[in-house]
Amino acid sequence: MNSNNIIIAIDGYSSSGKSTMAKQLAMNIGYRYIDSGAMYRAVTLYGMRHGLVTTDGEVDVPKLISSLPDIHIDFHLEGDRQFTMLNGENVENEIRTLGVSNCVSPVAAIPEVRHALVKMQREMGERKGIVMDGRDIGTVVFPNAEMKVFCDASAERRAERRYKELTDKGEKVSYEDVLANVIKRDHIDETRDESPLRCADDAVRLDNSKMTIDEQNRWLIDLFNKITNR
Ligand code: CDP
Numbered sequence: 358m359n360s361n362n363i364i365i366a367i368d369g370y371s372s373s374g375k376s377t378m379a380k381q382l383a384m385n386i387g388y389r390y391i392d393s394g395a396m397y398r399a400v401t402l403y404g405m406r407h408g409l410v411t412t413d414g415e416v417d418v419p420k421l422i423s424s425l426p427d428i429h430i431d432f433h434l435e436g437d438r439q440f441t442m443l444n445g446e447n448v449e450n451e452i453r454t455l456g457v458s459n460c461v462s463p464v465a466a467i468p469e470v471r472h473a474l475v476k477m478q479r480e481m482g483e484r485k486g487i488v489m490d491g492r493d494i495g496t497v498v499f500p501n502a503e504m505k506v507f508c509d510a511s512a513e514r515r516a517e518r519r520y521k522e523l524t525d526k527g528e529k530v531s532y533e534d535v536l537a538n539v540i541k542r543d544h545i546d547e548t549r550d551e552s553p554l555r556c557a558d559d560a561v562r563l564d565n566s567k568m569t570i571d572e573q574n575r576w577l578i579d580l581f582n583k584i585t586n587r
Pocket residue numbers: 370371372373376393394395397398461462463465466490491492493494542546
């Protein structure tokens with residue numbers, strides 16, 4: 358298989374380490390990396406700022422849907438760092454807060470929001486050479502992706518990682534709140550009607566509960582080499 362020309366879909370549960378490994382793989386092999394979760398987070402932030410999403414995740418669905426044409430999302434690259442841009446503004450830090458995490462899954466369950474973002478994601482993958490991570494990349498966005506991975510780890514392990522990430526950034530959160538958010542998002546993501554989170558039949562499963570970041574990066578590049586016969 359031509360290794361310059363494939364689509365790599367990495368799906369999995371929240372905070373399962375998929376973004377870290379997807380980003381690293383993209384850098385190693387010279388592919389473009391797209392964080393589809395950042396796009397759902399950016400729509401959520403837009404809704405929160407415009408009073409269409411309350412802090413406890415109540416959504417004014419018709420108004421949010423009619424605002425979709427006003428929401429432009431892009432990624433800005435600076436060296437090896439990538440920033441999510443919402444209507445030209447760098448919102449990378451703001452979209453990662455627990456406040457946005459608490460509201461994103463109800464927003465991501467709205468079919469019209471999903472259709473709009475899936476369309477953008479498919480356009481981004483038109484020329485292939487892309488690593489995209491999310492919840493439905495291997496099942497809905499790119500069902501024909503040449504390489505599919507599905508990541509999981511225990512909820513406690515995932516919450517520990519996310520808690521560390523947030524507190525390292527200076528956000529004041531409790532481990533219990535982070536764990537509750539992880540469990541709640543898993544539930545909403547798995548039970549929504551529109552493209553629920555599930556492992557594609559042809560995805561390779563990875564439980565990385567006991568793996569270090571280096572180990573999971575190595576595992577992923579080995580899989581890529583195997584699939585592309587490098
Ligand atoms: O990084 P983390 O695992 O916390 O989540 P994320 O990848 O940033 O995604 C945030 C939320 O967006 C998820 O909990 C899902 O509700 C939603 N999402 C989705 O529905 N479909 C995707 N392809 C990506 C994210």
